[in-house]
Amino acid sequence: MSGRAVTITEVARHAGVAVSTVSYVLSGKRAISADTRRRVLDSVRKLGYHPNAGARALASRRANVIALVLPLRAGMHVPVLMQFATSVVTAARQYDHDVLLLTADEGPDGIRRAAASALVDGLVLMDVELHDSRVPLLRELAEPSVLIGFPADTAGLTCVDLDFARAGALCVEHLAERGHREVALLGAPAVVYERGTGFARRTREGFTEAVARHGLTGVALPCEETFEQVAAAVGELLAARPGLTGLVVHNEAAVNHVLGALRQHGRRVPQDVAVVAICPDDIAERSSPALTSVLIPAEEVARQAVRLLMDKLEGHAVPEGTLLEPRLTVRDSTAADRD
Amino acid sequence: MSGRAVTITEVARHAGVAVSTVSYVLSGKRAISADTRRRVLDSVRKLGYHPNAGARALASRRANVIALVLPLRAGMHVPVLMQFATSVVTAARQYDHDVLLLTADEGPDGIRRAAASALVDGLVLMDVELHDSRVPLLRELAEPSVLIGFPADTAGLTCVDLDFARAGALCVEHLAERGHREVALLGAPAVVYERGTGFARRTREGFTEAVARHGLTGVALPCEETFEQVAAAVGELLAARPGLTGLVVHNEAAVNHVLGALRQHGRRVPQDVAVVAICPDDIAERSSPALTSVLIPAEEVARQAVRLLMDKLEGHAVPEGTLLEPRLTVRDSTAADRD
DNA sequence: GCCTCTCGTCGAAGCGCTTCGATAATCGGT
């Protein structure tokens, strides 16, 4: 529709002021009389002025855009990623920034390109792994960055994540309170542990530690994601540990298969086996029975990540690690009325 | 690390040529001698030059960025969305473009802002609904756009999607070939149909049409997403239609519940009931039994969408609607050996 | 009533790039 975009020059002419005055009205970086301000804002509205992003970026050396870098491994717990992404966008908009989406398949070069071309002012990396190949690059980049997830060495970085060790422990504590003495963790597929994914390992550590601390017996097992494999694993587990009454499941894709397998093996939930999951709320709610769970607070993690990045952009110092406290929601799968 | 970014001026000086020459080497818009080209490229490499995106956008009136606009309703079939998103990014990079992520919660204003500020050159909208509030805006925007999904009125737009009507029909045809005479479609939750979501309705239409065409009997039902509701619905369906032997499921979240419910009701798949799903391959593969399915070809849809957008950016005319042909993968859930 | 401040505004200088027109240098064609 519009032929050519309205420029600041036209706004200035229309309002009868200098271009710089319009700029100052819009940025608030210098005092402007109420009268002038009103006239300028009227013209802005009347003409439908939108500052040109490129020109602004060029002159101010700030693009007002941050990069959101997708994880190396797509395909894993994908729904949560989408939540992260939308929350990062929403949070960034709160600071008047937009979000550029970068994938892994360009590798570190994509990050370097976006940063070096001043396309973005800073970076948020999703789902960082223990030995993440993107991390070394971040250390040498002029642009600030924030990681969602903790690599092995966090020196010189800024990392945010749910405290998965606490989450694992919290599940155990909940089961211990409910009187369970023998528990198991069904975690991520084996390959995920081998790859050294931080959150999977940290959950397991928290689980193991809490089991010891409460004097329980417990095993931690990886868990594949097809129904057959899950059913077989659950079968073996039940056979090997007849006294088992509590299960912690940290695997979104498998959690419903676990419930199906228990059903198939004639175990009632929660009467025979109580189940606590670490998964999004919607999955917990639509399972049968509804699952007591610790959710991954994607929105809060994202908000924190963006806040930290904005702080860094302003030149403030920020902590190296920020761990978010997990919260457990009790639902039917650990209901008190055991028999 | 780097103090200040390398500019084209420094490259020009280092290579002993004019700034414009460097520009032409990089853009290829004018002939440059092999020798000069080599010298310039050497300097570019040696100095680690990356063109400043803002300056480039300002001078060329092209940001080389496209917007990816998330659907109004997040939360639905979310994994596919993530696939779309990553595929759009990958496809865009092929054309040397980056992707800006826009959410719905700013509403149409976000789209207008990004377009008017020349932050982006064009838009791809994900998961468009029949009466999508963003569509009117697109018509008046100077920037070209492509929709993933079909609104009710596609006049003046460019839309891409899987041919869901064909997908629904394809499932029926497959069941008919296998000798099934009485079939049912379990679709999206009722609310999705009420909202007028295009792909849900179109699948249903294709299903209904194919049922009639093949002289089968069939019903199409909405399908909620908790195990209890699915189990109840399946129970009623089996009771009401004792002759039912074929099921089409178009609901990613419910498909595993459907299998669980059939198991619970003592029906074997595929011996008693054959099941065809419209869902991503990974879900179909990790179900038990593995599901014959029509997948949503997110990657191809995204690639087409980006290609069409690039065509429009170049000023080419493109078709209003592009429907992608569905393909059915046969797996265990409709295995031939019925008894 | 003079001097100094502060406040509000202006003009101009870039920011780093693309692109247009001009200028040299080189090339066949005859």
Added chain:
DNA sequence: ACCGATTATCGAAGCGCTTCGACGAGAGGC
């Protein structure tokens, strides 16, 4: 050996904005 076409390169004019220093006009101090 001269002329018009190419071909390769340069210089300069913006693109639309921010920001710096300057400046006129009131305000306040003495």
